[in-house]
Amino acid sequence: MLVVLINVYLGIYIDSEVLKKNCFPYETAFENFRDEEVSEEVINSFLYDSEPMEESDITEQKIKSVKYADFAKLSEYLAMYFALNNTCSDSDLLEENISFVKEHQPEKFERIQSKIEAMWTDAVLFPVGAIENEPGATVDFANSWRQSRTFGGDRFHEGCDIMASVNQRGIYPIYSVSDGVVENIGWLRLGGYRIGIRSRHGAYFYYAHLSDYAKDFQIGEEVKAGTLIGFMGDTGYSDTPGTTGNFPVHLHFGVYFDDESGKEFSVNPFPLLRYLKSL
Template structure:
């Protein structure tokens, strides 16, 4: 699925006009335009949205309900760009599923945010959403990480932290914009506090649960572009 900043801006305006959230709009337009929304901007209007929402709700209720739930889990809890200082100079690319080799051949399940300076324990990592702490602590690949489950069910994974903002507990509630920790270079080692295997950066992963998969990785790139544009970064 290819998006664009202009397309996301259009959906923000359509949200004001119709009350349909970004996630709800994407759930309708994805099947209508066969997962290629770019190029259909003129057709993505209130009339099309409401007509096809009614059609899918009546004719494909269960399937459409699952799709809508997934899209809302990804899009409808987003509030903050995940870095609070230096964000205007932060670099990130569409590197989802690029090849990685540590621990065996695999795809890169996320987007890396690269700071302007290779300095650990300086760049502030904040929660993109309200939610609940679901995972905390050391992972061999991810280093010091924290995972937040948002209200609509998205799992937001922040990895390679140098330190945490405080001693978080599983089940603890967080608000969007709350400081989670600081960007670092931890990970790629079984021993806790392994660092220096790569440059300082934040690995952001986003996952949803589906009927068939406990964790389905979602490309965070356009989500980050959306938040950067919304916050004028």
């Protein structure tokens, strides 16, 4: 009888240790984080009002309609939501899982949660502005993440294309969505005239196919959210700098992070853009 009880308790102990070890499936969370297949309803259910920041802490631009929200809480919910394979959006159940994971797998959880928080906290406005004297000019975008692309070889689309209703280069202003530092600028074969800005918490925001830049930005230069960085265009798909006309005028917007080994990976920016456009 004693042997049976020992075996029962040993089995419970082993099961408990296995549960603790596997309570946060990092690979599942990582892939779902990259894909960001999360509805507007789920995002809104995870957000709630918080004390507003001073306007001067955000930008000198007219960002008066920002919906201040608890992005730290959002990032925790999303990290757990992704780990559960996008199957649970009940905040009470997520809270229970988060508490357990923080106790037993805090490092794995933080690796995902911190990146989600950086992406959602640092971006405070939609990247495309209105055109003066063109009230009918609009933009549209859809979830084009992972769609097939063939120029330069078969690959998948690593961002979101914001399309112009007026197919004219150089008239739609493009603004930095975040505070940050210019990390890359200049011509790319695929992206044309592009600029990459690293935000304060590590998100890399990528703006491609610009017609031109607003000024002569330098690598290492600091910018604020709302800084005019250039104008929407149709540059790229060529080794020759300045090439235009290979596709309609649009902004390719991307979000990237570096993993623990320093390797860059992309994240679907569509849910973030959808939220920013609603502000």
